[in-house]
Amino acid sequence: MDGRDALAEQFEAQRGRLRALAHRLLGSREEAEDAVQEAWLRLGRVDPAEVENLPGWLRTVVTRICLDALRSRGTRREVGLDELAEAETARHNPPEDAAVHADAVSHALLAVLDTLTPAERVAFVLHDMFAVPFQEIAPLVGRTPGTAKKLASRARHKVRGTPAVPAAELARRRHVVTAFLTAARAGDVPGILRVLAPDVVRRADAAALPPGAAHELRGADAVARGTAALAGRAHLAEPALVDGRVGAVIAPRGRLLLALTFTVRDDRISGYEVLADPARLRRLALAVLPDAAHSAGIRGR
CATH class of the missing domain: 3.10.450.50 (Nuclear Transport Factor 2; Chain: A,)
Structure with missing residues (x-):
C-alpha cells in the first residue's frame, strides 16, 4: 500500500466523525457531506508526508470550510414553507445509511445552533461537543484562546437558555x-x-x-x-x-x-x-x- 492509499484508508476511518462535525456546524446532512467531500479533494492536493496529524488536519479543514459557508449565509436562514412537504416526504423515505442513523441529532438543537454567530457556533460545537481545546479553536475563529472560550460560553448560555418557570x-x-x-x-x-x-x-x-x-x-x-x-x-x-x-x-x-x-x-x-x-x-x-x-x-x- 503506497502513501496515497494509506491516506485514503485513514480518511475513511475519519469520515463519520467529520460528517458529524459538519452536520452540527451547518445543520444539513447534504451540506455536511459536501464539506467532507471538499476536505477529501483538498487532501488529494497535498503531499502525504506533510500531514503529521491527519485527524487534526481534516478537522481543521472541515471546520474552515463550514465556517466559510456559515459566514456567507449569515444566521437564521429564512426558508419557504414548501420545505414542509419535502420534509414530510423525507420522513417516509429515511436515509438507508446506518452511519447517518447512528449520528441522528435533534433538529431542535440544530435550530438553536442556527441562532448563533458563525464564530460562536464553531467555538461551541468544537469545544462542548467534540472536546477540542481552545488553543486549537482560537486560530480557526481568528481569536485568542481566552476570547474563543468566551465565545463558547456565550453560545452555551444561548443554547441552554433561561427557563421562565422553576x-x-x-x-x-x-x-x-x-x-x-x-x-x-x-x-x-x-x-x-x-x-x-x-x-x-x-x-x-x-x-x-x-x-x-x-x-x-x-x-x-x-x-x-x-x-x-x-x-x-x-x-x-x-x-x-x-x-x-x-x-x-x-x-x-x-x-x-x-x-x-x-x-x-x-x-x-x-x-x-x-x-x-x-x-x-x-x-x-x-x-x-x-x-x-x-x-x-x-x-x-
Missing part, C-alpha cells in the same frame, strides 16, 4: 406538551382531547396552514380535530424552550420553519399558537430543554 413546573409542562405532540403525531383525537382544556384556543399564522384552514379554532373538539388533521407536520415537531417556556419547533435541516407556543393551566393546554411569519420567528429566543442539552453531549464550562 424546574418542577417546567417538567410538568414538558410532560403535557410531549403528550400533546405524541397524540398529534398519531392523529389520536381522544389522546389530544385528554391534554386540552375545554375552552382551549388555537391560533395560527396564515402561512402555517393549508389554504382555506381557519386561523383560529375554539373549543377542545375543534382544536383536537384541527390538530389531528395536521399529523404529518406533527411528526416533524420537537420540544424546545421558546422564550423560556416549553414549546415546540419544526426545523427540517436545522432551519426553523414553524414554532409552537403553549399556555398550560392546571396541567392542560388552554391555548397554543403556531408561528410561521419570518419576522415573528426571528424575535423568538430558542433554547434546548435541560435534559436535551445533556443527551446531546453538551458539556463545557
